Amino acid sequence: MARTAGSHSDITGPRVRQAALRLFARQGYAAVSMRQIASEVGVQAGALYNYTPDKQSLLFDLMQAHMRDVLGAVPDPKGRSAMDQLEDFVRFHIAFHFGRPDEVFIAYMELRNLTPENFEVIEKQRKLYESHLEQILDNGVSAGAFAVQDPKIATFAVIAMLTGINTWFREGGRLSLEAVQDQYWHMVRTAVGA
Amino acid sequence: MARTAGSHSDITGPRVRQAALRLFARQGYAAVSMRQIASEVGVQAGALYNYTPDKQSLLFDLMQAHMRDVLGAVPDPKGRSAMDQLEDFVRFHIAFHFGRPDEVFIAYMELRNLTPENFEVIEKQRKLYESHLEQILDNGVSAGAFAVQDPKIATFAVIAMLTGINTWFREGGRLSLEAVQDQYWHMVRTAVGA
DNA sequence: CTTGGTTCTGAACAAATGTTCAGTTAAATC
DNA sequence: GATTTAACTGAACATTTGTTCAGAACCAAG
Numbered sequence: 001m002a003r004t005a006g007s008h009s010d011i012t013g014p015r016v017r018q019a020a021l022r023l024f025a026r027q028g029y030a031a032v033s034m035r036q037i038a039s040e041v042g043v044q045a046g047a048l049y050n051y052t053p054d055k056q057s058l059l060f061d062l063m064q065a066h067m068r069d070v071l072g073a074v075p076d077p078k079g080r081s082a083m084d085q086l087e088d089f090v091r092f093h094i095a096f097h098f099g100r101p102d103e104v105f106i107a108y109m110e111l112r113n114l115t116p117e118n119f120e121v122i123e124k125q126r127k128l129y130e131s132h133l134e135q136i137l138d139n140g141v142s143a144g145a146f147a148v149q150d151p152k153i154a155t156f157a158v159i160a161m162l163t164g165i166n167t168w169f170r171e172g173g174r175l176s177l178e179a180v181q182d183q184y185w186h187m188v189r190t191a192v193g194a
Numbered sequence: 195m196a197r198t199a200g201s202h203s204d205i206t207g208p209r210v211r212q213a214a215l216r217l218f219a220r221q222g223y224a225a226v227s228m229r230q231i232a233s234e235v236g237v238q239a240g241a242l243y244n245y246t247p248d249k250q251s252l253l254f255d256l257m258q259a260h261m262r263d264v265l266g267a268v269p270d271p272k273g274r275s276a277m278d279q280l281e282d283f284v285r286f287h288i289a290f291h292f293g294r295p296d297e298v299f300i301a302y303m304e305l306r307n308l309t310p311e312n313f314e315v316i317e318k319q320r321k322l323y324e325s326h327l328e329q330i331l332d333n334g335v336s337a338g339a340f341a342v343q344d345p346k347i348a349t350f351a352v353i354a355m356l357t358g359i360n361t362w363f364r365e366g367g368r369l370s371l372e373a374v375q376d377q378y379w380h381m382v383r384t385a386v387g388a
Numbered sequence: 389c390t391t392g393g394t395t396c397t398g399a400a401c402a403a404a405t406g407t408t409c410a411g412t413t414a415a416a417t418c
Numbered sequence: 419g420a421t422t423t424a425a426c427t428g429a430a431c432a433t434t435t436g437t438t439c440a441g442a443a444c445c446a447a448g
Contacts (some may be wrong), residue, residue, distance in 0.1 A: 008394075008395060008444095008445095009397085012395080012396095023231070026306070027306065028224055028306060029220065030222055030224035031224040031307065033434075033435065033436080034435080034436060034437080035434090035435085035436095043395095043396070043397090044396065044397055044398070045436085045437085046241075046397070046398080046399095046437080046438075046439080047296065047396050047397075049436095049437070050394085050395065054436075054437075055436065055437095057404080090203050103422080109303065112220070112221065112222060113222065113225065120201040122249070148381075149377050149380070150369075150377060153369075153374070153378075153417075154377075154381070156358060156361070156362050157355050157358065157378065157381055158387040159358070160354050160355050160357070160358025160359075161351050161355040161358070162352025163354070163356050163358075164350060164351065164353070164355070164357075164358070165350070165354075167350070167354070168350050174393070175344075175347075180347070183343050183344060183347050183348075184347075184351065185387075186343070187348070187351055187385040188385075190384045190385050190387060191381040191382075191384050192381075193384060200417095202424075202425055202426090204403080206425080206426095227404075227405065228405080228406060228407080229404085229405085230407095236424095236425070236428090238426070238427055238428070239406085239407085240407080240408075240409080240426075240427070240428075240429095241425070241426050241427075243406095243407070243408080244425065244426080248406075248407075249406065249407090253429085389448105390447105390448085391446100391447090391448080392442085392445105392446095392447090393444100393446095394443105394444095394445085395442105395444080395445100396441105396442085396443075396444095397440105397441085397442070397443085398424085398439105398440100398441095398442095399438105399439095399440095400420105400437105400438085400439090400440105401436100401437085401438080401439105402435100402436100402437100403434105403435080403436090404432100404433100404434080404435065404436100405432100405433075405434065405435075406431105406432100406433090407429100407430105407431085407432100408429105408430085408431080409428105409429095409430090409431105410427105410428100410429095411426105411427085411428095411429105412425105412426080412427070412428095412431105412448085413424105413425085413426075414423100414424095414425085414426100414429090415422100415423095415424090415425100416421105416422090416423090416424100417420105417421085417422080417423105418419100418421080418422095
């Protein structure tokens with residue numbers, strides 16, 4: 001046998017995904033060319049096709065990996081009160097998304113650039129995440145811990161509010177992650193009438 | 195003199211802007227071609243250049259017109275209590291954005307596809323709108339009507355929450371505009387600790 | 389040093405892009 | 419009916435696009 005499989009590919013491969021992530025987040029999928037990605041990696045455009053069958057898969061894989069990470073990290077609500085479950089979720093969402101601004105940006109800005117089949121897959125995962133929060137609210141309402149008229153709407157409102165953080169929050173700003181978590185948790189808690 | 199200026203252009207002109215609006219909102223600026231817009235209007239691509247100097251201006255004009263409309267319609271806070279001002283703003287935002295889903299979508303999804311000069315113009319108007327809300331919150335805090343720790347953050351949170359409505363609300367759904375306004379106003383009111 | 393196989397280059401491909409423009413069409417005025 | 423001019427066509431342009439592929443370069447094992 002000769003050179004073992006992926007002797008360079010385990011270096012170049014991640015760099016390709018990383019470059020695609022950066023560029024897609026900054027300029028948008030449709031505005032980024034394969035040559036641009038290749039140039040950022042320091043390679044010719046043709047070489048990218050050792051690591052992805054096509055441009056679309058590059059986007060899809062990035063989104064899928066992100067959704068897998070998110071869903072795998074959602075805090076387990078078992079044995080926690082409704083209020084604690086909600087607090088866990090809010091703090092988790094902020095902290096998790098805080099360290100992945102590019103992934104988050106792509107995950108909800110580039111949905112329309114997915115092929116219909118790929119879109120269906122990602123959308124299913126997105127709804128799974130939302131249903132986590134909806135479950136918490138539903139249960140809390142039943143238990144009398146929350147006072148929301150429509151848990152579905154409250155879910156949308158909370159998610160939109162939390163995800164919006166990424167549009168303005170930058171590391172090294174005047175506020176720490178903990179301060180942001182505290183303030184948003186306060187707003188969410190009062191908004192659900194607790 | 196002959197044919198008066200714009201004898202057709204006052205028909206085709208708006209149709210060009212309308213087609214661009216629709217397509218930009220659905221597929222994104224970068225993914226839409228001039229030929230696609232022309233085809234929707236029922237005209238050849240070259241004819242579009244009677245109505246816009248280039249593709250970028252088409253996007254910029256749409257965003258600018260929207261921002262002008264929004265800023266011109268913000269309710270006047272004069273002579274209203276802090277609480278009423280906030281309620282006015284929340285209900286206005288929902289109602290106004292409700293009738294213009296495409297414009298809203300473009301206005302915050304296509305910012306990165308503006309040239310730097312155009313971006314600066316739009317961004318200035320966007321911040322002007324946000325500062326309306328921030329003023330209301332600031333004044334309300336001073337008057338003791340609200341209890342928010344940081345009005346700047348509360349501003350972002352409320353705007354994100356309200357703008358998020360456009361991602362799920364469709365006319366003819368199970369909820370009326372008024373019902374949505376009521377529920378969001380309830381959440382905002384409690385979130386600012388009133 | 390030879391061999392075998394992975395990784396990349398560099399050129400090529402057809403298709404699509406934004407934009408220009410000479411020329412055709414058609415309507416309003418005289 | 420002749421003239422004038424706005425509105426549009428249709429072809430052309432230089433670039434850029436995603437993708438393919440033969441061959442060079444390179445490295446590790448025998």
